[in-house]
Amino acid sequence: AHELRTPLSGIRGEAELALMKSPDDETAAHLQQVVELVDTMSKTIGALLAIARGDEPATTRTTVGAVVSSALNGHAEATPPVVLDLDEAGSGARLAAPTAIAVRALSPLIENAVRHAASQVTVSAVTSDRTAAIHVSDDGPGLSGDPESLFVAGNRGSDSAGAGLGLSLARRVAGTLGGRVEVTSTSRPTTCTLTLPRS
Numbered sequence: 320a321h322e323l324r325t326p327l328s329g330i331r332g333e334a335e336l337a338l339m340k341s342p343d344d345e346t347a348a349h350l351q352q353v354v355e356l357v358d359t360m361s362k363t364i365g366a367l368l369a370i371a372r373g374d375e376p377a378t379t380r381t382t383v384g385a386v387v388s389s390a391l392n393g394h395a396e397a398t399p400p401v402v403l404d405l406d407e408a409g410s411g412a413r414l415a416a417p418t419a420i421a422v423r424a425l426s427p428l429i430e431n432a433v434r435h436a437a438s439q440v441t442v443s444a445v446t447s448d449r450t451a452a453i454h455v456s457d458d459g460p461g462l463s464g465d466p467e468s469l470f471v472a473g474n475r476g477s478d479s480a481g482a483g484l485g486l487s488l489a490r491r492v493a494g495t496l497g498g499r500v501e502v503t504s505t506s507r508p509t510t511c512t513l514t515l516p517r518s
Contacts, residue, residue: 323364331357359392362419380518381418383444383451384410389418390425391442399436399457401429409444412451415518416496424493424500427485428455428511431469435459435509452514454503461506469502469511489513 334353342350384405394401414421432440436457445452462469472487490500497516504510 324361327357327361327364356393359419363423365419379415379417381414381416381421382410383412383414383446383453385418386414386416386421386425387442387444387453389422390429393426394429394433397433397440399433399438399440401433401440401442404441404443409446409451412444412446413518414451415516416498420492420496421513421515424489424496424498424515425453425455425513427489428500428513430485431455431511432457432459432509441508446517449517450498450514451517452512454510454512456504456508456510458508461509462502466502466505470500486511 331354334350338347338350391401432455436459439458441456443454469486470490493500493513498514500513503512
């Protein structure tokens, strides 16, 4: 935790110092975004540490809409675009999970879909009495081979710059919340689904 938080504090401090030098509006907006992203990362680190220690997070309830909105913050200008297809009932469905941790389970699904989509990614939700399923679909070429291989740590495509940990982490985080992450459609569209218990 110390090794993660110390550089984050340094990044935040440098961005705030730069903001104090009255940069132009465009630069100031970018620096403010850096500060906000650092704060988001710090909250996520705290939430994940709470899970690792078995602590009860301070906020243990959220909504599907809040989780999706937070996860999409980093994809506002994604190419291909991410389209939100949530009705009022789906958006307002309450989840037995802290927002920050649920976002850690959902974000890798969105990142993966954006990387493979041809023209569009769609995020939707289906709710039942006990669970809410958030579907992330893309119109890419689809999956070949065993879909479960996507969730093996270190497994990544030859064109990926990542470490192959995103989907594996998403599944593990979902599991700590009493939920699951799985491939629910291999093509037309390709869909990964995060299912979480309702509160």
